[in-house]
Amino acid sequence: MRYPPNQRIASSAIKVWKIHGLIYSIILMLITTGLFITAWLFEWSYWFGGLSLSLTVVIILLSIILIPPLRWRRWRYQLYDQEIYIQHGMIIVKRTLVPMVRVQHVDTKQGPILKKFNLANLEVTTAATTHEIPALSETEAEQLRDQISILARVEQDDI
Amino acid sequence: MTFEPKRLHVAAIIFIFLKTMKETLLLLFSLIIIFGREQFFTYLLIATVTVACSIIIYSWLSWLRFTYSLDQNELKIERGIIIRKKRTISKHRIQSIHLSQNVIHRLFGLTQLQIETAGSDMNVDAKLTAISMEEAHALRNQLKFDQQNQDVTDVTDTYDYDYILDNQVPKYEASYKRLFAFGSTSGGFGVIVSILLFGISEAELFIPDAIYQSTSAWLFAQALGTLIALSMILFILMWLLGVLGSIIKYGDFTVVRYEKELYITRGLWEKKQLSIPLKRIQAVGIKQNIIRLPFKLATVYLEVAGGEVDQSENMRTIIFPLIKKSEFQTFLTTMLPEYQHTITEIHPVSRRLFYYQWCLLLLGASVVLTTTLLFVRPFWWISGLFLLVGSIYCYLDYRMAGVHLTKQQLTIQSMLLLSRETVFLKRDRIQALELKQSLLQKRLDIATMRTSILNNFIGRHYTVSGIKQSIHNDVTDWYSYRSDYSLNQVGIDLDIESKRE
Numbered sequence: 001m002r003y004p005p006n007q008r009i010a011s012s013a014i015k016v017w018k019i020h021g022l023i024y025s026i027i028l029m030l031i032t033t034g035l036f037i038t039a040w041l042f043e044w045s046y047w048f049g050g051l052s053l054s055l056t057v058v059i060i061l062l063s064i065i066l067i068p069p070l071r072w073r074r075w076r077y078q079l080y081d082q083e084i085y086i087q088h089g090m091i092i093v094k095r096t097l098v099p100m101v102r103v104q105h106v107d108t109k110q111g112p113i114l115k116k117f118n119l120a121n122l123e124v125t126t127a128a129t130t131h132e133i134p135a136l137s138e139t140e141a142e143q144l145r146d147q148i149s150i151l152a153r154v155e156q157d158d159i
Numbered sequence: 160m161t162f163e164p165k166r167l168h169v170a171a172i173i174f175i176f177l178k179t180m181k182e183t184l185l186l187l188f189s190l191i192i193i194f195g196r197e198q199f200f201t202y203l204l205i206a207t208v209t210v211a212c213s214i215i216i217y218s219w220l221s222w223l224r225f226t227y228s229l230d231q232n233e234l235k236i237e238r239g240i241i242i243r244k245k246r247t248i249s250k251h252r253i254q255s256i257h258l259s260q261n262v263i264h265r266l267f268g269l270t271q272l273q274i275e276t277a278g279s280d281m282n283v284d285a286k287l288t289a290i291s292m293e294e295a296h297a298l299r300n301q302l303k304f305d306q307q308n309q310d311v312t313d314v315t316d317t318y319d320y321d322y323i324l325d326n327q328v329p330k331y332e333a334s335y336k337r338l339f340a341f342g343s344t345s346g347g348f349g350v351i352v353s354i355l356l357f358g359i360s361e362a363e364l365f366i367p368d369a370i371y372q373s374t375s376a377w378l379f380a381q382a383l384g385t386l387i388a389l390s391m392i393l394f395i396l397m398w399l400l401g402v403l404g405s406i407i408k409y410g411d412f413t414v415v416r417y418e419k420e421l422y423i424t425r426g427l428w429e430k431k432q433l434s435i436p437l438k439r440i441q442a443v444g445i446k447q448n449i450i451r452l453p454f455k456l457a458t459v460y461l462e463v464a465g466g467e468v469d470q471s472e473n474m475r476t477i478i479f480p481l482i483k484k485s486e487f488q489t490f491l492t493t494m495l496p497e498y499q500h501t502i503t504e505i506h507p508v509s510r511r512l513f514y515y516q517w518c519l520l521l522l523g524a525s526v527v528l529t530t531t532l533l534f535v536r537p538f539w540w541i542s543g544l545f546l547l548v549g550s551i552y553c554y555l556d557y558r559m560a561g562v563h564l565t566k567q568q569l570t571i572q573s574m575l576l577l578s579r580e581t582v583f584l585k586r587d588r589i590q591a592l593e594l595k596q597s598l599l600q601k602r603l604d605i606a607t608m609r610t611s612i613l614n615n616f617i618g619r620h621y622t623v624s625g626i627k628q629s630i631h632n633d634v635t636d637w638y639s640y641r642s643d644y645s646l647n648q649v650g651i652d653l654d655i656e657s658k659r660e
Contacts, residue, residue, distance in 0.1 A: 002632060082640035089595070096593040099640045127464070128590035128611040128618030 004095070005078030005085045012117045013075070013135030014068045019113055021063030028056040077133050079144065081151060084124060086131055102126045103152035108141045124148065164226035164237065170267050171225075171289040175218040183210060227287060229301060234274070236285055248285055252276045255436060256299050261429035270295045274302070329493040333412035333480050341409065341458075341481040342402030344450040409480045416494045421461075421478060435476060439464045441612045442621075443498050444475075444582035445487065452579060455484040462582075464613045474615055498583045501570045505561035505581070511603045512625025513557035520549040560623050562608070564633055571610065573623045582621050588612055592638050594631055604628050 035049040070090050078085040084098040107123040114120060120141035122133040136144065187207060217240070225238040236246045257273040264270055272287040272295045290298070333341075378386070410427035421435045441464050445457040459482055460475040482490055488500040528542035559574040569589070572581040595607040607624040608631060 002635075080641055092595050092597045093601075094593055094595050096591055097635065097638060098591045099638075101587075101640065102590045126590040126611070126618075127613040128620075131591070 004087050005076040007077050007079070009072065009075050009077070009133065009135050010117075010119055010137045010140075011072065012119060014072045016113055016117055016119065016135055017068035017071060018064050021060070021068065024063055025056065025060045028052070028059060032056050075134070079147065084131070084148065086133060096131060098124060098126060098129075098131055100148070100151045103148060106145045106148045106152070108145050110138075164228040164235075166226055167222060167287060168267070168269055168289045168291060169222070170263065170269055172218045172222045173263060174271075174288045175221050176214060179214050179217060180211075183214065227285075229298065234285065234302065246285065248274060248276060250302055253302055254439070255434055256302060257431070257433050258295055258299070259426075259429060259431040264289065265430070268292055272298060329416040331414050331479060331490060331494065333409060335406065335410070337481045338406045338409055338412070339402055340454075340456065342405035343398065344448070344454070344456065344481075345401060345405055405480070409477075412480055414478050414494065421494065423476075423478060433476070435461065435463055435478075437497070440495075441588045441614065442582050442584050443491075443495060444580055445482075445502075446578050446580050448578040451481075456481055457484055457487065458482075459487070459490065462612060462614045462619060464615070474619075498585075499565060499568055501563045501565060501568070501583070502572075502581060505563045505570060505572055506630070508557065508560040508562070508623065508625035509603075509605050509627055510557070511605050512560070513553055515600065515603055515605065515625075516553040516556065517550065520546065520553060524549070557625065560625055562623055562626055562630060562634070564630075564637055566637075569610070569634060569637070571608075571621050571623045573621070580621075584610060584612065584621070586638060589638065590618065592635065594635075606631055608634065 032049060032052040035052050036046070038044060039046050039049050067090065071088075074088055074090055074093065076087045082100055084100070084103075086096045086098070088094055104125050104127055106125070108120045109123060110120040114135065117135075118138045119135045120138050122136055122141045122144055124131045124133075133144075187210065190206065191203065220240045221238070224240050224243075225236075227234065227236045229235075232250050234248045234250070236248075238244050238246075254275045257275070258270045259273070260270050267289075268291065269289045270292050272290060274285040287295075287298075381389075407427045409425050411430075412425045413423070415422045419437055421437070421440075422432070423435070424430065424432045440461050442462040443459070444462070445459050447457045451457065458477060459479040460477050463476050478494070479490065484502070487502070491498055491500045524542045524546040527545050528539065531539045531541055555577070556574050559572065559579045561570075561572040563570040567585065569584045569586070570581065571584065572579065574580075589610050589612060591611045593609040593611075595609065596605075600606060604627055605625045606628060607622060608626055609620050609622045611618045611620050613619070
């Protein structure tokens with residue numbers, strides 16, 4: 001784990017995460033408007049609405065503009081014959097090593113937004129942990145999945 | 160062996176009754192608390208009697224409709240009063256068989272037999288609540304040693320005490336002195352205190368008002384000295400109860416090492432026997448809580464994969480309740496020579512961890528200080544308290560952490576909920592290895608390492624903070640399989656691309 005892994009995830013991941021952020025922000029904006037309307041109707045204090053508004057602005061800034069590119073920059077993975085090497089995390093960088101002999105199964109997952117961008121998540125499960133590599137291009141995810149499942153076939157000891 | 164379907168021993172009715180009773184008791188109690196007034200008394204009585212009667216009938220029916228039979232290769236269980244459930248357990252799937260006897264079992268010379276399989280579904284396992292001892296031993300031998308005519312040297316005897324003595328099988332027993340110390344330092348009596356306090360607050364409902372008032376009036380009239388004495392007595396009583404509890408639970412604790420398994424017997428009230436196949440052991444550890452630490456006492460436990468072996472104590476299996484640290488080396492070499500004793504060689508972690516955490520703490524304390532000064536000025540001292548407690552915690556965290564690496568095993572020591580835990584991990588039992596590092600931590604050359612292993616059916620993670628990058632690199636090199644084998648050698652065709660065409 002001296003060097004970071006060399007493969008990046010698909011760059012359209014940034015767009016996907018931005019859309020996720022947008023959805024959250026829309027929900028927050030609705031709540032904020034709701035608060036302002038109730039405050040106006042029932043003559044409550046506008047404090048709550050104001051607080052909620054500032055919170056929404058901060059979250060929009062973070063989740064749409066700041067975090068997605070940073071997150072993408074950090075996300076890397078590398079596949080060896082014997083192990084999977086993953087790096088992620090923005091402030092705290094996490095590097096994980098999963099030996100092939102420990103892999104129990106691999107899945108690919110795809111939601112509606114990912115499908116729109118022809119992306120898929122790859123999920124690797126061991127007896128104790130689950131690791132996800134998000135937003136790989138569809139073909140790559142499938143290829144990786146097949147490859148890992150072949151590599152994981154190496155004779156396993158008990159658990 | 161029998162091919163005929165058999166019923167459990169008749170006493171099983173009692174167990175089913177008690178178990179169902181236990182489950183409905185909460186409901187009954189809440190009914191009593193809600194409707195516990197005099198005018199409802201008759202209705203309540205009728206309801207209770209009806210419930211009890213129906214439970215008796217239910218227990219009898221469940222017993223009547225529960226049968227088991229042993230086939231050449233499998234155990235079949237049929238049960239269910241209206242909806243019949245049939246379960247077949249193949250002999251090859253059986254991981255372990257446990258016997259346990261509580262007081263009622265022993266009264267009739269019976270035992271409970273529990274079968275665990277490798278599946279990840281807890282409900283797959285079978286439980287025969289009450290069968291006779293001979294039947295249980297016969298069943299166990301049939302199920303365990305029938306597969307490929309493994310030499311059947313009357314296996315029943317291997318769990319016999321005389322056999323153990325005759326054959327000098329490695330064995331450890333916990334003395335009552337030890338169990339007494341175990342109970343006194345377990346901190347378990349804190350739980351009893353809270354239960355008792357709850358009981359007192361609830362008792363208010365049942366004790367007649369006059370008595371309650373006169374008692375409380377008397378209590379308030381007493382001098383401070385008497386009150387202190389009273390609470391001391393109460394405290395000692397609690398402590399004794401705690402000791403008694405652990406003696407009942409772990410009394411007659413014996414652990415025996417066979418060639419391929421560890422065999423544990425324990426319990427005064429409910430006798431439990433468990434056998435743990437060595438290949439299911441994921442890690443060995445010792446735990447010292449803050450009270451035991453100064454006395455150099457520790458509990459030895461195992462992390463075991465699959466099956467509910469012992470649900471208590473954080474899903475771990477205790478293989479010795481209390482051991483002196485000086486004795487632990489001998490214990491490990493006799494009982495589990497597969498693991499090395501490396502405690503004396505553990506490297507402490509970098510002191511920078513403490514400075515780093517303390518700086519974070521200082522930051523937190525100043526935030527607390529500003530908020531208290533802004534909003535609740537008289538409470539400014541809270542930040543001081545926060546800083547003090549936090550500093551002690553950080554220091555303990557730093558002092559207790561450590562790692563050690565040998566060719567065969569990784570030893571991790573860290574603090575968890577004010578207990579020091581030292582765990583010995585084998586390379587092929589670690590499911591994944593993770594390094595966590597913030598940018599600042601990278602500058603300081605410290606990192607957090609997290610290893611994941613399997614405990615029962617879920618993952619358990621052992622984390623140690625403040626290790627240097629160089630040590631971490633060593634651990635990674637040790638853990639990485641990259642140099643272990645090449646795939647051509649193992650004989651795997653890697654040409655996936657060409658295969659996909």
